[in-house]
């Protein structure tokens with residue numbers, strides 16, 4: 395049986411896979427089993443921020459795998475400690491909890507928010523407000539947090555205590571912020587929701603509303619974080635500091651990791667036995683993430699911004715494109731008439747991998763992609779759109 399047929403027989407059918415088997419990756423290119431080359435503008439959904447199999451990253455991971463592969467959180471390990479410190483230095487956060495995915499990081503953030511409120515105000519102040527059209531993960535709780543009805547099916551009962559408000563509408567939020575609310579959770583740019591950036595004024599108003607009521611602001615930066623938008627965190631670009639930031643996708647450079655970053659007054663909310671994860675802070679994963687952070691310096695981030703501008707300049711107003719959204723190398727493209735899914739399919743045939751998000755084509759290229767590689771891939775995209 396072929397690999398594709400075996401997959402269909404033995405892997406749960408939760409993904410509608412494209413007819414493409416990826417065998418090898420190198421930088422922003424990957425190759426199928428026949429050796430056909432693809433320019434990858436997806437990074438494994440924003441994960442491979444240094445591209446496939448970056449040499450320094452792979453060396454760091456492999457060195458750690460040969461030194462100390464895993465131990466439990468009952469003991470100290472250096473990579474975990476160094477990564478936590480580095481993340482705090484970078485972001486101004488006070489402490490970090492490590493898990494293994496974005497959904498898990500968001501679960502952790504919700505736990506921190508509820509416990510902070512419970513410790514300070516007692517029972518009953520536990521609601522979390524999220525935005526309509528948000529996406530926060532696939533666990534029962536993060537599905538409940540996700541403000542899209544299509545995700546609220548089959549798996550009842552969902553975790554209680556979530557309310558949804560229209561994004562960009564500060565009055566709607568004000569109305570919901572009663573004394574049963576402990577947190578507001580937002581994405582600065584809704585990723586799965588269609589690459590929709592919040593405006594700065596709204597975010598600043600949310601921040602000050604939360605401050606007024608001692609309601610915590612949770613920033614889900616699972617997709618926007620770690621340099622994707624041209625600043626290390628998207629919150630920096632918006633000029634605000636959340637109370638909790640969650641990271642995942644790009645953080646490990648290709649290995650599974652999630653992180654909950656808490657600021658200031660939340661540093662000691664989660665004490666002994668309040669949370670845990672067998673794999674969280676795994677040394678190999680942390681060694682990979684440390685290499686990612688080492689590489690993403692000021693010059694690297696400027697380069698991401700520059701390449702983001704390059705993409706916008708090339709696409710805006712081009713034939714077949716209605717609008718371009720997003721920030722940095724998180725890009726949404728609304729086609730005028732073609733269906734985004736069809737464009738992605740044609741892209742595969744012509745050797746360019748892209749994503750969709752709702753009715754948009756979504757690009758999350760490796761942050762290390764060169765302008766020349768972008769140019770080549772976008773020419774192919776423009777050809778498809780112009781047909």
Ligand SMILES: *Cc1c(COP(=O)(O)O)cnc(C)c1O
Nearest residue numbers: 495496497529530531585616617
């Ligand atoms: C991908 C994503 C998640 C879920 O992350 P997983 O690692 O798949 O659990 C949560 N929030 C946002 C904003 C995401 O983009």
